Amino acid sequence: MIMTMHMVPTAVSFHSDPARHQHRRTPLEHGGTQTLLTDFFSRALVAGIGVALIAGPLGCFIVWRRMAYFGATMSHSALLGVALALLFEVNTMVGVFIVAAAAAPALLFLERQEKLSTDTLLGILAHGTLAVGLVLLAFMSSVRIDLMGYLFGDILAVSKLEIAIIYLGGAVVIGGLMWIWRPLLAITVSTEIAQAEGIHPERVRLVFMLLVAGAIAIAMKIVGILLIVSLLIIPPAAARRFGASPEQMAVIAAVLGAVAVVAGLYGSLSFDTPSGPSIVIAALAVFLLTLLPFKIPGERKL
Secondary structure, eight states: OOTTOOOOOHHOSSSSSHHHHHHOOTTTTTTTHHHHHHHHHHHHHHHHHHHHHHHHHHHHHHHHHOHHHHHHHHHHHHHHHHHHHHHHHHHHHHHHHHHHHHHHHHHHHHHOSSSSOOOHHHHHHHHHHHHHHHHHHHHHHTTTTHHHHHHHHOOGGOOHHHHHHHHHHHHHHHHHHHHHHHHHHHHHHHHHHHHTTTTOHHHHHHHHHHHHHHHHHHHHHHHOOGGGHHHHHHHHHHHHTTTTHHHHHHHHHHHHHHHHHHHHHHHHHHTTTHOOOOHHHHHHHHHHHHHHHOOOOOOOOO
C-alpha cells in the first residue's frame, strides 16, 4: 500500500546524547518522512508510466487478434520464472522473460499437433506453470519471498535501476514492435493475403510473443503477475472508440494507460489501498467512461 512506511522508527534514536544530535539530526526533524514519501511516489509514477507506454501499443494487437487468454498464459508462467530466478540466484526479470519466452515456441509447437484447441492448450500452460511455480516456491523454505508482491505488484519498491531497465527494455520492445508492425498488421487482417505477399506468419507471431514476454517481465513489479494482462487489454479496449487508424489507437492506448497509472497511484495514496489493484480499477473506470453514449467526431472502432 502507498501509505505503509517503516522507515521512521529506525531513523529516530532515543538513546543518543544531545551533542550527537547537533551534528546528526533525525530525518523526522528534516521532514524526512515527507521526503521519503515523495521519493517513493515519484519513482512509482515514472515506472508505472513507462510500463503503460509499453503495454498500450502491444495490447492493441492482443485486442485485435483476440489473444487475451494468451496474455494470461504468459503472465501466469511468470511465477515459474520467479521461482527459477530465486533458485538459480539471477534477476527475477531475467527469469520471468526466459520462462515466458520459452512458453511462446512451446505453444506454437503444440498448436501444430492439432490434437487440442488453442484455448485448451493455453489453459494447460497457464495453470500448469502457475502451479509448478507455487510448488517450487513452497520448497524454498530458506528464501524469504513476498508472494503477494509478485502476485499483485509492489510498485513502491521500484528502484532507480529497475526504472532504467523498464525504459531501456521498453525501448527495445517498442523498437521490435515497430519493426514487425506492418507484417503483424497484415496477418491480423488476413493470414492468407499476408502469406501471398511473402510474409511468414509464424515467424511474426513468434517475435510478437517474445515482445509480450519482455513486456510481462518488465511490468511484473508494477501490477503483479495476476494483473499484468489488465494493462495489456483495458487501455487498448478503451482506445478503440478514439483511434481512426491502428497507429492512433496505439498512441491513445498508451496515453490512457498512463492516465490510469497516475489516477490509480493518487487513489492509492488517498484511500490507502493496494497500488497495483488501484491502477487496474482506474483503468477500468476509464474504460467504463468510454462506454457512455457520447458522440465523437469521426468515431471509428478498430
